Amino acid sequence: MLSYTLQRLGALVPVLLVVSLVIFSLALLAPGDPARIILGPEALEVDVVKLQDIMGLNDPFWIRYLRWISGVVQGDLGVSYFSNRSVAAAIQSHFIPTAQLAVLAISYALAISIPLGTLAARWRDSFFDHAIAGFTLIGLTFPSFVLSLILVIALSVWLHWLPVAGYRDPFGSPLVGLRYLILPTLSLGTIYASVLTRTVRASVLDVLKSEYLDAARSRGVKENRLLFAHALRNAGLPIITMIGLSFASLLAGAVVTESIFNIPGIGSLLVTAIERRDYPMLQGVVLFLTCIYLGLNVIVDLVYGLIDPRVRLSGKGVQ
Amino acid sequence: MFYRKHLRCAALTAALLMPLTFIGNAAAEDGTLVVAYGAQPPSFDPHVTTLSQANTIARNIFETLVTLDADLNIQPGLAQSWVVSEDGRKYRFTLRHGVKFHDGQPLTPNDVVASLQRWGSSSLPGKNLFHEAKWSAEGSDIVTLDLPSPRFDVLVSLAPGITQSAVIMPASVIAAAGEKPVTQLIGTGPFRLIDWQADRMMELERYNDYTSFGGKQSGTAGDRTPTYSNLRIEFVKDEATRSLGLSTGEYDIANQLPFDSAAELQKDDTLRVDSYPGGMTNLGFNYNKPGVFEKKEARQAVDIGIERQAILTAAAVDPRFFRLNNHLMMRYQKQWPTDVGETEFNPNDTEAAKKLLQASGYKGQPLVLITTRDYADMYNAAIVLQQQLQGLGLNVKLESYDWSTYVKTRADKNAWDLVVNGGSPKPDPTQLIFLKRDFPGVPHDAALEDMVAKFQHADTIAKALDLYRQLETWNQNYVPSVRIGETDYVFGMSKRVEGLQVQDDLILWTVHLKD
Secondary structure, three states: OHHHHHHHHHOHHHHHHHHHHHHHHHHHHOOOOHHHHHHOOOOOHHHHHHHHHHOOOOOOHHHHHHHHHHHHHOOOOOEOOOOOOEHHHHHHHHHHHHHHHHHHHHHHHHHHHHHHHHHHHHOOOOHHHHHHHHHHHHHHHOOHHHHHHHHHHHHHHHOOOOOOOOOOOOOOOHHHHHHHHHHHHHHHHHHHHHHHHHHHHHHHHHHHOOHHHHHHHHOOOOHHHHHHHHHHHHOHHHHHHHHHHHHHHHHOOOHHHHHHOOOOOHHHHHHHHHHHOOHHHHHHHHHHHHHHHHHHHHHHHHHHHHHOHHHHHHHHOOO | OHHHHHHHHHHHHHHHHHHHHHOOOOOOOOOEEEEEEOOOOOOOOOOOOOOHHHHHHHOOOOEOOEEEOOOOOEEEOOEEEEEEOOOOOEEEEEEOOOOEOOOOOEOOHHHHHHHHHHHHHHOHHHHHHHOOOEEEEEOOOEEEEEOOOOOOOHHHHHOOOOOOOOOEOOHHHHHHHOOOOOOOOOOOOOEEEEEEEOOOEEEEEEOOOOOOOOOOOEOOEOOOOOOOOEEEEEEOOOHHHHHHHHHOOOOOEEOOOOHHHHHHHHOOOOEEEEEEEEEEEEEEEOOOOOOHHHOHHHHHHHHHHOOHHHHHHHHHOOHHHEEEOOOOOOOOOOOOOOOOOOOOOOOOOHHHHHHHHHHOOOOOOOEEEEEEOOOHHHHHHHHHHHHHHHHOOOOEEEEEEOHHHHHHHHHOOOOOOEEEEEEOOOOOHHHOHHHOOOOOOOOOOHHHHHHHHHHHOOOOHHHHHHHHHHHHHHHHHHOOEEEEEEEEEEEEEEOOEEOOEEEOEEEHHHOEEOO
């Protein structure tokens, strides 16, 4: 298992090197540059060129890449051109709201999708099953910004229950902080609940065809226990895979939701960096997100290796 | 059993979350004014950035030597008095006593000299007026300015403007920034920055050691001591969220609201909606690229052929928020009176325009009109302009970019033929970007450059006004760009907000918060 783990981690090094080069090149390929953005719409070209020189933006590509990558390997992702704060500190502060939102949204999605998906499978082709299919279809096809605005108008503007937008740190003031996260959680979580409900239903349906459930039923196991304790547990692998994918995508930042609810998350940090051509920030955030995806992939691989010995032994020629 | 446990969990979660909905909204905090702006400006260094919003937000923190009252008269600021030599070339400012920066350091003449030297070499108005000026410190409270020749607008230029104000910062902050924009926002103003979460919010508190300018508050002049303790500026990019947040009381003031939200917000009895002059909308020609617009007939064809009311309606929706204007200066700038060209403005004579276009020798060559979606008013104006220009027989293709790409494309002299420019108001016409020879696409015309050079040496307002009228006539005849009109910024506020004044932007220290 140790050699398998080392093998998986070792494979990340060339991937990260290639990714770093691609990230750096793509950022510089985009038209525009931070000097023009800092100086504003009425700046003269002579002032733009002067600031570009001061900021080192006119240096050759390879010099800039080597300067950046040598910092990265030493753990220094650089400093934002705009706020003068370190990229690592910005990622850390923006990742916290995103992680909080991701945990809440995925918890809410699970709380809805597991019972609904399981019961829809049990009462297949019933009115309940069709109603759930309708709900998931709406969730899947509804643009997230429309759902967000409907929720804001209903719960904030009409009922005055929740704030329209903003973010307060739940660790500083838990009740106020949670209050600000409810609307984005409902908005994001409902969409992910739709995806997960369909996955749960399909997986449970597959398992319900198994003969061992008939055997358990004949031994007098109650139907609810059969469904939730036996069928759901054995349908778990695709559901866990889908949860992992959903969680990874939430951690990468829900750009639209963060924008509508004015949440200072990783998605809004990335979009702002792109808009401003804040290269150090843009490169740092994309590299960080790449590491998250790669890390989650490694974890999934390792989990598969733990569950299925054939996976970890395949490298040794064992079939 | 299992699902009963599940249901219990869900019920418990719901029961825990329900009370959260009854905790009061955060905006109505005692003593805190919450103001929502759009996206955070990329820099708050007024010496460097030309973004107006950066300048007007920063004026809560930074101050200037002199100020402007509501009638645009010069009043004292950090300089409590000044003397001008008879030849108008030497100014001697006496600094106000007891003024401290937000870091506790006293304001000294060296800080003023360092700031104004930097402003004079970095900013457009500074370079325009003061590039050959000499600033010197004398003793503990005197700053002198020596000019190579007298200028009529020295003091106005040192007062707060809509962009690139001559603000005073500590010399140490300027030295630390080197040639880059400053990121330490330390001034002498009525508010001190205590928390800045980039792109999210700035928390400012009333500066307890603030030294008032004294006198009745008027415009940016007079006493600036706030009556409330904290000012929170929230940067809310999504304009629908800004409007909704104002409706629910999340924000006391929401600035730069979408034009089409004003009518809806005005139905709410608890809110007030108003506007202030924002900027000018022009259609610029690219003189750096050879083509049809080198011919005056083609420029005149566009000028007389388009219908400006429709363009401005697309940009700003409601006639309350726009005005047709053929002049170089904004209509509220009453100090620059002129009626040149008013009777001939906006004839919308498409037949005459088509004849002129024919006379220019235009044969249907493709033309590129560039714009950006990041400013909805500019984009909407560009859409209507494209249709109108096509109606005149011009083969115009619209290219829309994100802001960064737009400014980069505009700087490329071969990439475009026409551009919708939004220009901010300037204290004098020679500072207008569409007359600056170094600005992308602007014509290099000897008559224009001669007038601008004479303007630089105008020592009285009478001479400046005479030159302005000449400039207006040249503008009318040459058609360097097509003037369309001016649009406002719309803002809304709750009725808890009283006493708000406007000069270029909202003056937030004038607000009184009603209980």
